[in-house]
Amino acid sequence: MQLQGKHILLGVGGGIAVYRAVELMRLLMKQGADVQVVMTKSAQEFVTPLTFEALSGNKVHTDLFDLTEQHGMGHIQLVRWADMVVVAPATANLITKIARGIAEDLLTTLLLASEVPVLVAPAMNVSMWGSAGNQANIKLLQERGFYMVEPAAGALACGEVGAGRLAEPSDIVQAVLPMLTEQSLKGRTWVINAGPTWEAWDAVRILTNRATGALGAKLADAAAIRGAKVILIAGKGTPNTRNDVQRIDVESTAEMLDVCLQYAQGADVFVGTAAVSDYRFSETKAGKLKRQGSSSIQVELVENPDIIQAVAAMDKRPHKVLAFAAESENHIQFAKDKLKRKGVDAIVANDVSNMGAxxxxxxxxxxxxxxxLEAQDKTNFVANLIQHITT
Ligand SMILES: Cc1cc2nc3c(=O)[nH]c(=O)nc-3n(C[C@H](O)[C@H](O)[C@H](O)COP(=O)(O)O)c2cc1C
Incomplete structure (x- = not known):
């Protein structure tokens, strides 16, 4: 619920992608936003206002010259109510009008009166998108301070292939989040490692653990939404993050160490959420090992370097270094010992049962x-954690 209490005005233009605006509205509401919808006349040719009305629980606004509207939510009140406006799909026609300040129906008039951020998500045929007229309007739109989610490339509804498809509704939501979140980490660099490490025994077998990387990925997203430059050093299986998180995929602890040392230098914050293997095989066998024909075999493990300790001890050490410690008992005592031993600023001590939960x-x-840190879903947990890190 990252948009709890936020007011979003969704402007819907008359393109084939109107049905996807329904999905976008649902996703925004799922994040806690209150959404009011304004549809152009053309948009109503594709989907009736009833669909948006029934799903949003709010009256859909369609007419500039509506007497009942003027006593309720007139165009100026509507845009004053909003914390931001999202236009999706934004037709070539709408883009022209928004860029040039034309106010000829409800949506374009309230956009001209808007003092809140406006995010435009274009959707149109590939030739319309690439046309000189449209590109000039897009340029003007951005110069005038409107925000844009680039259309995606691929198969278009008209049967042609190329750029012009409405961005995925989930990507539009990702673009909305920082626009409605205080940019408390702007100018800061956060480096986060996440996930399990893989230590290879032979070409196919590995030593690893049950970590999923979900918490580190969520922390990376949350820091990026708050404006930080985020570098995520991701072990295998770490979930995808926002596009503005710089992600470097690694496999072994040694690899993760190298990348961490490279990126942590001079960073503001380093958070070690990765479940790093304490040991690796003394040698990695070439090819796939065969059965040895004996009831047991000896395997030698050697200790891996301690990534957190190395980061905390490096030249130009990050301003704050934090480590996660998963324990099954004596959480606080072990955390206090680790804090001193590793030379870090804080330890997030958590129970091993958190792994994968x-x-x-x-x-x-x-x-x-x-x-x-009270039990919460991981999105709220990382928001709370960022509060602690930054105060
Ligand atoms: C079937 C159909 C699909 C259309 N799809 C799009 C589209 O995806 N993008 C676009 O810019 N215009 C599209 N148009 C053209 C717009 O509907 C037209 O330019 C209209 O004037 C836009 O009005 P509005 O910008 O006020 O919503 C389509 C038209 C038709 C008939």
Missing amino acids: KHASGYYVTANDVVE
């Missing part, structure tokens, strides 16, 4: 304090 909980342990 939907919720997370734990303790935020610093030299002077222990604060309980």
